[in-house]
Amino acid sequence: MLLFLMALDTKRPVDTSTIAKDTKEHVLVSWSAQGALAPLVITGAKGSWLHAGERRILDFSSGLVNVNLGHGHPKVVRAIQEQAERLCYVTPSFGEESRAELARLVAEVTPGDLTKTLFTTGGSEANEHALRIARMYTKRHKVLTQWRSFHGQTQGAATLGGDNRRWANEPGITGVVRFLNPDPYRSMFGNDAQKALAHVEEVLWYEGPEYVAAIFLEPIVGSSGLIVPPDGFIRGLRALCDKYGILLILDEVMTGFGRTGTWFAAEHDGVVPDMLTFAKGVNSGYVPLGGVIVDEPIAKHFDANVLWAGLTYAGHPLACAAGVATIEAYREERLIERGARSGELLMRQLRAVAERHPSVGDVRGKGLFIGIELVKDRKTKEMLERWNGPSAKLQTAIKNALMQRDVYVLNRWNMLFIAPPLNVTEDEIAFGVKAIDEALDVADRYAATGEL
8 A cells, every 4th residue: 555655646856858858759749740849748737727837827628628527636536546456457348347337327417318338448439439330230331421520530430520630541431421511600501400401311312311321420510610500400410310210420529528518419409319429528538538328229239249349448447437436526516517607608708809809700619618710801701721721820829829828728720619627717717718818819910911
């Protein structure tokens, strides 16, 4: 026990210069050209704040929209410690307490009759396995997805996605067919769910609905533009799937576990999918974890048919123990409800900020999942930096302006993604909004002059 306690000592000195050097020389950083990188060394985190030595930085996007519970929650940290003492790993074919309990809890909080979970190590693998299950269950091959979407970076998941992160993976897998998003701000469908649904059904006719296994989408598009579909669109997709015997799979990796003001975004439309994928908020990213939960008919299918899927680290005990503690914390602290209230406050403040900045074309979202879209001109809606474009000048300038004010916000192209932890305070919201207000001066100048 003494050795275990000694191992938990986190007050040892940190040599940030060595960490920076080793990172530069030996770490490949995702989504980046490596040469000019100089990553800030993070030495700790607590609640909504990252620590870089003595400096504190407000994490106003919950990392990659995954640290829903905030950093260093004592209940989750303690659960990981206790699980590590008891059992660190067991083969997935064995029963294990934390895995079994988390599977039951996920079934309790997800909508409808979703009942059995295949655990994975993250969202990419969750979507990859959902795709495989859909094809095994339906014995069909094609899958419909949205153009503006992201579903991960394994081979199948990358093909499912619609933005430029799939390009390096192409040609990818076969059978993926895309349809246009119903984007109320800028699509040809406007806010008309029926027009958007007619388009999806037309694509189905072209492809032959009898060959389509699933319609696979994020109920609210995440990092490809934070697009909230018009009311009734997800319900209409459910009806189309029922009409043609197609599975509806909702990717709630980013929207799940309170991010949009409800446990899952599907609840906003009162929809129960056939499968739902999750990761990120299930344990706030403390240990890698994801999963796909299926409904009763699909679960029963695999009573007599082999489930050709799995991973060495599926349902890892440390990750699942963190998941159990996270769901308990959401419930005990009523964080789903708190996040919904904080989201309303944050939306009001950001829309007030938008009125002062001509470069802001739209502010949209649900709960604590809000996007700011930047434009050159509000009337034409021309993007301030083209979606899927090669330039990163604007996003880099805005990110730097925010970091100078000790606020981290995830941003891509002409979008800012504001998604603080569900337990963010009103003072922290005010701090983050003030920094965004000031940093948007950069966007206004760029829109007016083309100069940063």
